[in-house]
């Protein structure tokens with residue numbers, strides 16, 4: 010069966026392309042989903058691309074991924090900096106995890122420089138905009154090919 014990667018986007022990422030282009034670029038989340046689908050096809054893997062503004066829903070998706078997906082790519086958005094619940098779900102899911110941020114969180118406000126989620130991540134890509142998602146897909150495919 011083809012490998013499948015869950016790509017989760019956290020709160021407010023549905024607003025991409027509408028504000029703060031100097032930080033987050035001009036691409037919408039739909040643009041990023043399309044680019045990810047093209048990249049995944051070229052890698053011969055499937056994706057399940059989702060966005061939620063609710064922490065509990067994200068936790069449930071990660072729990073479900075345990076039985077339906079082979080890896081998780083996550084941009085937890087603001088929950089990166091607050092959510093032990095998402096960290097625990099990622100630690101429990103037993104899948105490779107790659108954390109993505111569009112912006113370079115280390116160049117921004119002090120409170121953005123710590124991510125709880127990073128403790129569960131095999132790798133982190135930040136500051137490269139949409140390209141970060143595509144690099145994360147390549148990295149996840151590479152990690153899975155070594156399993």
Ligand code: CA2
Pocket residue numbers: 020021022024025026027028029033084085086087088089109110111112113114121
């Ligand atoms: O750089 C990233 O990808 C972030 O995860 C984005 C989050 C932020 O809280 C993290 O610190 C870093 C914010 C996403 C909200 O993006 C918007 C974009 C345009 C308009 C409104 C929100």
